[in-house]
Amino acid sequence: MDRLPIIDLSALVGADDPAALAMVAAEIGAAARGPGFFYVSGHGIDPDLLADVFTQSAAFFDLPRADKAPLSIERSPHNRGYVGLLGEKLDSAKPADLKEAFNIGLDLSPDDPRILGGEPFRGVNVWPDLPGFAETMRGYYDAAWSVGRLLHRAIAVDLGLAPDFFEDKLDQPMAVLRLLHYPPHPAGAEEGQLGAGEHTDYGNITLLMTDDVGGLEVRRRDGTWLKAPPIPGAFVCNIGDCLMRWTNDVYVSTPHRVLNAGGRERYSVAFFLDPNPDALVACLPGCASDETPAKYAPVTGADYLAARLDATYDFRRKEPA
Numbered sequence: 001m002d003r004l005p006i007i008d009l010s011a012l013v014g015a016d017d018p019a020a021l022a023m024v025a026a027e028i029g030a031a032a033r034g035p036g037f038f039y040v041s042g043h044g045i046d047p048d049l050l051a052d053v054f055t056q057s058a059a060f061f062d063l064p065r066a067d068k069a070p071l072s073i074e075r076s077p078h079n080r081g082y083v084g085l086l087g088e089k090l091d092s093a094k095p096a097d098l099k100e101a102f103n104i105g106l107d108l109s110p111d112d113p114r115i116l117g118g119e120p121f122r123g124v125n126v127w128p129d130l131p132g133f134a135e136t137m138r139g140y141y142d143a144a145w146s147v148g149r150l151l152h153r154a155i156a157v158d159l160g161l162a163p164d165f166f167e168d169k170l171d172q173p174m175a176v177l178r179l180l181h182y183p184p185h186p187a188g189a190e191e192g193q194l195g196a197g198e199h200t201d202y203g204n205i206t207l208l209m210t211d212d213v214g215g216l217e218v219r220r221r222d223g224t225w226l227k228a229p230p231i232p233g234a235f236v237c238n239i240g241d242c243l244m245r246w247t248n249d250v251y252v253s254t255p256h257r258v259l260n261a262g263g264r265e266r267y268s269v270a271f272f273l274d275p276n277p278d279a280l281v282a283c284l285p286g287c288a289s290d291e292t293p294a295k296y297a298p299v300t301g302a303d304y305l306a307a308r309l310d311a312t313y314d315f316r317r318k319e320p321a
């Protein structure tokens, strides 16, 4: 494999064309079973909105540390807020990641019944004091979520399910919009230290937009690394662990990493589409057979994500009873 496939969604955006859906479904099915990664073009998101997201993101990361620290993710049980440089180890066997990040979840008001009722991962977002930041990010969250749901229509068709199978499992998602900033790889970096250590993503799918710096690498089955250079305006989309589990490993969640060797600041924006907290992640019909029975116990979306985040962050790890 020398290059990831490019899948064009333009025939699906704003149209209900079963033949076009079947064609895209076949392309996504092949990519999801194979490399686990593909580019998505023709998604219909306004380029001006994308440009605004990157402008606002750079303004946020440029803020003094004293303005970012109070927004720390360590204050949020709901996976929202700021992760400082070296605040995360995506590869637990390696030095900490040379990146900083900011997480935004489904935007709810403080009196939303889902928050008051104590549903897992329901909380308010924290916002920096930057004009237009929250509006831009809310708009982009919704736009990326729509693309993610459209992709799930194709995924459902590929898996032999009704096109709307995932709709009621993704209509109040735990999805996270994550802004990322990678400083240029410093000369004094530790051996094996990366911008983002080798990892797989936790959710169903990830929609990644990057600037033009490059640095994302995708692991091939033989252990070698494929560079996934940016294609302007296109997403890099990958299958996450939750969808791999849901499909009984029919779809593949592929390890990837980031090395920002370009000598420039690098910015990227990831949208992790995790399902609704109460979605039951259980082997899909058609993904098990006599030869390959269901491998995983059913789990709710919230329990699955919580387990993965607890393993990622020291501050979330519960003391043994």
Ligand SMILES: O=C(O)CCC(=O)C(=O)O
Pocket (backbone or CB within 6 Å): 180, 196, 201, 208, 210, 215, 216, 256, 257, 258, 268, 269, 270
């Ligand atoms: O910044 C990138 O290119 C990829 C980031 C990534 O893989 C992640 O945050 O899960």
Ligand SMILES: [Fe+2]
Pocket (backbone or CB within 6 Å): 199, 200, 201, 206, 256
């Ligand atoms: Fe990732």
